[in-house]
Each structure stands twice: as structure tokens, then as C-alpha cells.
Amino acid sequence: MWPFRQKIRQRRLEVRKNIPTQRGAAWRQFVKVGGPASVAIALWFFALAAALAVWPVEDFPYQAGQTAPKKFARVAFQALDRDATQKAREDAGNRVPVTYICNETFLDDLETQLRNLPAQFKTIDSVDKLSEDIRRQLQVETLAQVRAFDRFAAGPDAARWQNAVWVAVAELGGRVILSPKDLEESQPYGSRKVELLRTGMAPVERLPGPIVSTSDPGDAIVRAVEPFKSLGDDVYQRVRMYVQNSIVSGRRPTYRLDAVRTQQAIDDARSAVAPVMQHYLADSVVFKGGVVEKSDLETLAAEYWAWKDYLAQIDPLYALRISAGRAGAALLVVVALAGYIVLYQPRIIRKHLRGVALSALMLLMLGLAKLMVQWAGWPAYLAVGTATMGAVIVTIAYDRRFALATGALLSLLMVLMLRQDMGFLLTLLAPVTVSVLLLREVRTRSKLIEVGAFAAIAAFLTAALTQLAGGRRLETSLIADCGWAGGAVIAVGFLTQGLLPLIEHAFRIATSMTLLEWCDANKKLLKRLAIEAPGTYNHSLLLGTLCEAAAESIGARGLLARVGAYYHDIGKINKPEYFVENQFDSPSKHAKLSPAMSLLIITGHVKDGLEMAREYGLPPVLYEFITSHHGTTLVQYFYHAATEQHRHAGTDRLPEEIEFRYPGPKPRSKEVAILMLADATESAVRAMSDPTPNRIEAQAHAIVTARLMDGQLDECDLTLREVHQIEDSLVKSLCGMYHGRIAYPSAERQTRTAARA
Numbered sequence: 001m002w003p004f005r006q007k008i009r010q011r012r013l014e015v016r017k018n019i020p021t022q023r024g025a026a027w028r029q030f031v032k033v034g035g036p037a038s039v040a041i042a043l044w045f046f047a048l049a050a051a052l053a054v055w056p057v058e059d060f061p062y063q064a065g066q067t068a069p070k071k072f073a074r075v076a077f078q079a080l081d082r083d084a085t086q087k088a089r090e091d092a093g094n095r096v097p098v099t100y101i102c103n104e105t106f107l108d109d110l111e112t113q114l115r116n117l118p119a120q121f122k123t124i125d126s127v128d129k130l131s132e133d134i135r136r137q138l139q140v141e142t143l144a145q146v147r148a149f150d151r152f153a154a155g156p157d158a159a160r161w162q163n164a165v166w167v168a169v170a171e172l173g174g175r176v177i178l179s180p181k182d183l184e185e186s187q188p189y190g191s192r193k194v195e196l197l198r199t200g201m202a203p204v205e206r207l208p209g210p211i212v213s214t215s216d217p218g219d220a221i222v223r224a225v226e227p228f229k230s231l232g233d234d235v236y237q238r239v240r241m242y243v244q245n246s247i248v249s250g251r252r253p254t255y256r257l258d259a260v261r262t263q264q265a266i267d268d269a270r271s272a273v274a275p276v277m278q279h280y281l282a283d284s285v286v287f288k289g290g291v292v293e294k295s296d297l298e299t300l301a302a303e304y305w306a307w308k309d310y311l312a313q314i315d316p317l318y319a320l321r322i323s324a325g326r327a328g329a330a331l332l333v334v335v336a337l338a339g340y341i342v343l344y345q346p347r348i349i350r351k352h353l354r355g356v357a358l359s360a361l362m363l364l365m366l367g368l369a370k371l372m373v374q375w376a377g378w379p380a381y382l383a384v385g386t387a388t389m390g391a392v393i394v395t396i397a398y399d400r401r402f403a404l405a406t407g408a409l410l411s412l413l414m415v416l417m418l419r420q421d422m423g424f425l426l427t428l429l430a431p432v433t434v435s436v437l438l439l440r441e442v443r444t445r446s447k448l449i450e451v452g453a454f455a456a457i458a459a460f461l462t463a464a465l466t467q468l469a470g471g472r473r474l475e476t477s478l479i480a481d482c483g484w485a486g487g488a489v490i491a492v493g494f495l496t497q498g499l500l501p502l503i504e505h506a507f508r509i510a511t512s513m514t515l516l517e518w519c520d521a522n523k524k525l526l527k528r529l530a531i532e533a534p535g536t537y538n539h540s541l542l543l544g545t546l547c548e549a550a551a552e553s554i555g556a557r558g559l560l561a562r563v564g565a566y567y568h569d570i571g572k573i574n575k576p577e578y579f580v581e582n583q584f585d586s587p588s589k590h591a592k593l594s595p596a597m598s599l600l601i602i603t604g605h606v607k608d609g610l611e612m613a614r615e616y617g618l619p620p621v622l623y624e625f626i627t628s629h630h631g632t633t634l635v636q637y638f639y640h641a642a643t644e645q646h647r648h649a650g651t652d653r654l655p656e657e658i659e660f661r662y663p664g665p666k667p668r669s670k671e672v673a674i675l676m677l678a679d680a681t682e683s684a685v686r687a688m689s690d691p692t693p694n695r696i697e698a699q700a701h702a703i704v705t706a707r708l709m710d711g712q713l714d715e716c717d718l719t720l721r722e723v724h725q726i727e728d729s730l731v732k733s734l735c736g737m738y739h740g741r742i743a744y745p746s747a748e749r750q751t752r753t754a755a756r757a
Contacts, residue, residue: 038349045359046334050327052366053417056374057319058308060301061419063380064294069471071287073280077306079299084276092273093266097193097205098186100176100255104199107254110246111169114239118152118161138238148234157231164227168243172224173198175254176211177247182257183213189262196255214253221247291477329416337409345402357506358394362410365390369414380418381481384428384459385488387411391432392448392496395439397507407432423466430462431455431489441559443512445497452493460486510619515563518618525616526566528573535581536572539682540565542737546678550729551671554722561671564625567618568675571609571626575601595642595660599635603662606630624668629675631712632664666715673716674726677704681730691738697731 030036062068120134152161176194178186194211196204212218221244228236246252280286286303287296311318341348341355348354369383391407411428418424435455442448463482472478496503504510510518521527530537547561576582578589578601590598609626639660646654667673681703685691688699704727707713713723 034349034352037352038355041352041355041359042334042338045363046331048363049334049366049413049417050330052363052370053326053330053413054323057323058305059374059419060304062292062297062300062304064292064297068287068289068292068300070285070289071300071303073282073284073286073303074307075303075310076280076282077302078277078279079302081276081278082295082298084278085273088276089270089273092269094190094192096262096265096269097195098189099195099197099258099261099265100178101258102173102196102198103252103254103256106246106252107169107173110172110243111165113246114165114169114242115162117242118149118158121149122153138242148232148238152231152235160231164231167227168225168239171227172221172243172254174204175220175224176209177214177217177220177254178211178257179251179253180213180215182253182255183211185259186211186257197258214247214251217244217247291472291475326416330413333409333412333416337406340402340405340409344405345398354507357397358406361390361393362406362413365410366413366417370417373418379481379484380420380424381427381463381485382488383414383418384431384463384485385492387414387428388431388435388452388455388459388489389492389496392435392439392451392492393503395436396442396496396500396503396511397509400436400440403436404433407436421470423470426466427459427463427485431459431485434458435489435492441512441557442500443516443559445513448497448500449490449493452490452496455492456486456490459489504619508620510560510621512559514619515559518563518622519559519566525570525612525618529570532573533569533576533579533582535584536569536576536579539581540567540569543568543675543678543682546682546730546733547671547674549733550674550678550726553725553729554670554718556670556674560621561674564622564629564671565675565678567609567613567622568625568629568679569605569609570612571605571607573612574605574608578602579605590638595638595645598641599638599660602635602638606662624672625675628665628667628672629679630662631666631676631707632661633676633680633707633710633712635660635662666712668715670716670718670722673713673718676712677707677726678730680707682734685734685738691734693731693735696734696738700727700731700734 151157174196176196193205193207194209196206198204210218210220212220221240225236225240225243228239247254280299280303286299292300348358365386369386372378372382372386373380387407387410390410391403394406395403408429411425411432414428415421415425432455435451438451438454439447460482463485464478467478467481468474500511500513504514521530526537529540543565544562547565548558551561552558572579572582577586578598580588590601593601606627610623613623613626634657639655639657642655642660667676681700684699684703685696688695704723708723718726
């Protein structure tokens, strides 16, 4: 009836509201796996990578030393004619006179001495009364020679003397006599005009004339004292000697070179010359092709920017389209990288710190390449080192397959960012591929340097071949570019070796070198295990051998499996006597405990081991071996004990299996799964009374099958083929450890046999 029908319809609507739609379920799953944060990291990476690829929008594509084809002008333009400009500026600088400053102190002193000279001789009645300097400079020896100057002290001859002095000093002020140092410094200026500066007088500019040194003034003094010839030949000769001795012996120049003012005037004259421009018509040859020299860059740059200005005038959206194209290309690379991570490295999505570290690493490599090449102007082939370094770090942090993909995509972004060609991409990919393929484990300190050397050879050869294929001549500049590429790559080995601790901390990994250090029996934690739980210690060493062999049989990290086996049971140090391998035939302490209490003690070694690992600073990569080596398996002994106890007690409710399982988690890596299988198999074989090869094989197969059926290997990426290979390796190793031995005869039996003989 209709009232009931209405209630049924209402109930159906309410049920449908509570059923989640497919879209809602997909979104919840996306949020559950950490999708939003991963998308945010990808967008952040894309934004910065696109900014590096787009900016600057207009970037001059040529560099000195690279090979370029013949270039024609796309538009009419003008470029600086450097040679003509340089010549014009040199000519302007050569026309600037050299500035000399008069030594007025010396000329004034000389004029005063010459004017007072006759007065000094007027009162002299003996040559001995003359000063030694006067006698030496004038070379006066007799009184008659003294009297030759007396008549110029007064009377008409005095005016003639004073006039001769004035003319001689004025003439000497026009003679450029320099010190030897100033004369040497004035040589680079050549025979250009001179400018003489005197206080209170306008600068005098004239032709250079003779410029002499104080050590050899030559005819400069002779011509300066010629006015004294009219006063008598003897007076003339003695005045000439007096002036010459004042200059030569006293080393007193008439002028000093003003190098600062001269150079400043030359620089001002050169800077005042306008650049000489050369005009090019459209379709004229700008570059003939071949290696771009530094002198060609200005002409090519002028043509390039003139063309860009022309495009901006006729198409205002030209720069926007270029930016959009480069950003779109960067987006394609980022999408490819994100898809690869989703398919092959989903743990990066689950652990966002790994995503941040990976994106920061790639952005750092891109930024370094941008800084070195486009901003600092260094050779472009230095970027080969940054691409190789990024691939090497990813190889250490993850695996070779992921490093190859990451290195290839990083190289694509770098080529896009630096505006390079296919040959440059091949040069980037060659050392990336070689270094990734050769770098499986870092077990020795020289491993990274050896890999860097081989990758450097690959970079050098690839750079040379791609440039030769592009038509470049085999010359010094080509070898230099190849050397930059090889040198940058080999430097990566040394630099990565120093940054290895930082890389391990950033990506929370442990390299083989670090794992080898933790294999040392002198480590404090292993020492405690050996002393306080010797049975567990020997069990761990035995498992280490089994796990390493099994891991290497499937291509996993054998060293990691061995070190993980060494430390997987360190939690037993707290209560070693509760574990059978440490009881040594003594009564079991579990006999007085309930199965539930024994279960807490047995499963507690996992939690205790994790706390001890953090306390002693074990690498985080070993934590999973401690927490997951039992997975969520059933503690069968105490489960059966609890079941029997409940049956004897007559209770209806038997214990649930889930109550007697380890807390987990299940193994997520191949190495931890190998440890789980080896631990269970070795314990079962050790408990066998007669471990023959057939029985060992059957027992190992039963253990592996039980773990598979229990779902303990569901969360790791082991294949069935690899599981069988692990089983075969465990059987082979256990058969070797528990092999049969010959029963040697006892001493008593040997004596009895000898007596019978």
C-alpha cells in the first residue's frame, strides 16, 4: 500500500546517501597516500624549474670558442667597430700633451745666487776668502779671475749683469731638464707635445723639443746662459760651469713629470671620443662561420638584439609565447618525472621529506649550472659536472634505474635552461649513464673517484665527437671545452666523497661504507650482544652469512642484508635468558610464566631493539630489520600452550591467533624479507636432530611456503622466481653449515685394535 511504499522509498534514499560514490572513494584514496602534499611539492618544483628555464626571456645564444654557421643580418643594424674606435681613441690620447710642473724653488734659488754673485766678489781681496762651493762651481783660482766679476757689482755693468741673469733664468725655465726617474717614466709618452705649468702663469703648450736628464743636460745649459757671452768669454764660461754644477751635482731638475695629471688628461680625451659604428644592411654577412672569436661577439650580439627589437615591434606577444613554450616544455619534463615516481618510487609520495630532498637536489643542480654559465659567464661544459653530480647522488640515495631516469630528465631541463643543442644533451647524458651504471655500491673511499674518472673520459670523448660532428675544427679551443667537461665530472667524485655524510643524512640512507663501519665487532652494541647474549650473537652472525648470500643471488644489497641480520635481535640484550639460544640447557624461565606473559616478553624484544637502535645511533635504514624481521607471524609455541591451557581449564573460548602475533609491520624491502625467511629457516633447521640435505630442503620449503600463505611477503616487491632463488640459496648455505662429519675413533678403541694386531 502507498504508506508502506513511501517508507521503503525513503529508506532506500537514506541508504544511498551513506554509500560512498566512486569519486569520493578515489579522492579519499588520493588523500590517504599523500597525494595533495606530493602535488604541492611537484608544483613548487615546476614553478622554480620553469622560472630558471624562462628567465631571461631573451638570452644571447653565442659564446666565444663555440662553432657557429655562416650568419646573415636579418635586419639592418649598426655595431661597434672596435678597431676603428680603438684607433680613434688612441689618436685622441696621443694628441694630449705631457704635463710638466716647473721646479720653481730651484729656479728662484739659482736666480738669487746669480744676482748676488758679483756683490760677493767685490769685497774679496784674496781667493782664500771665497767659500769652497763657490770656488769649486766657478773654478776660480786667481784674484784676477775674481776681479772679472767685480765690475758687475755696481755701475752700468750691474744692469747688464742683472739683465743677463733674468734672460738666462727665463731661458732655463723653458728647458725641460728632468731627473733620471722622471725621464724614464716619460718615455712611454713618446715625442708628443708638452705642457709646462708655472705658478701664476698660463700653461704653455709647445712642441716637445729636447728633454734631457740632470745627469747629462747636454746643450740645454749652453743655450740658456748664452746672454752672458756679451759680458766676456771668461765670465760666460764660469757662469755656465756654475749653472751646470748646480744642476748636475745638485741633481736639481727644472721640471717634474706630473704623470697623474697627464694620464687623467689622456683618459678624458679618449673617453670623449664617440664610438665608431659600422652599419650593416639586411642580408649582409655578419659572421663567416666557424669558431666564434671574442671580436665577433659584439657584432653577433648587435644583430641579435636588433632582430629581437624588430620582433617586439611587429609582434608584442613574441616574448610571451617564448616564455609559455619554455614553461610548457619544463612542465612536460616535470610530469614525466612525477609519473615515473608514481610507478617506480611510490615511497617518495608516502614520505614527503624524500620528495622535498629530491626536488631541492635537482633545483640546486639547475641553479648552479645557471649561475656558472649564464650569470658568471663560465664555459657551458661545466654544467656537465652538475648533471653528473645529481645523478650520482640519486644513485646513492635510491637505485640505478631511478637515477638513470632522473639524470636524463635533469639533463633535459638543463639543456632547456641553458638554450643548448642536441650535442650538448648527449654530452650530459654520457657521463650520467657511465657513472650510474658503474656506481652500484660505495664500499671503498676510492670508488667515487674511480667512477668519476671513467665518467670524465666519457664526457671528454662525447664532447669532442659532438663538436666535430657539428663542423668544429680540431683546435685548442675544442680541447679546452672538452677539458672543462672532463674536469668538471672528475671533480664530482672528490666533491661527492666529501658530501657523503650530508647526503646520507638528507635522504636517511646508509651507504656501503657506513654499513661496513657498523659490521665492526668492536662496535659497542655488538660487543654488548656478544657478552650479554652470546647465543643470539652467534645466531646473528650465522644469519648475516645466510642473508648476504641469498640477497646477492637475486641482485639485492647483500651487505645491507648482512648488517641488518647482525642487529635484528639486539632487543634480546635486555632479557637474554628468556630466549632459548641463550639458556644453554638451563631450565626455561617461561615454565613459571603464563603464555600471555611469555608472549609479552618474546614480542617485547622488537620494541626494545628499536629503542636501543635509536640510543646507539644506528642508521635509520636498519630500523626495519628490527621491527619487521618477524612481520605479523604467529608465536606458535605460546599460542599452542595457551590453547592447551584453555582446554585443560574447560573454557569454551579459545585464544585468537591475532592475540599471539607479532605487531609487525610486514617486510617492505627485499632484504628484510630475506632476513625473515632466513631467521625462520635457520631456527627450524637448528632444532632438527638429524639435519640431512633432504630434510633441510623440505624444512626450508615448508617455512617459505608458510610465510607466503600467511601473507608475510605481500608488501615487498619479491617475485616468485626470486623467492625460489632465495630458498635455494638458504638450502645451499644451511647444508654447508650443517654438513655431516666422519666419526673419528676414540683413544680406547685405537689401543684395543693395536693390541689385537
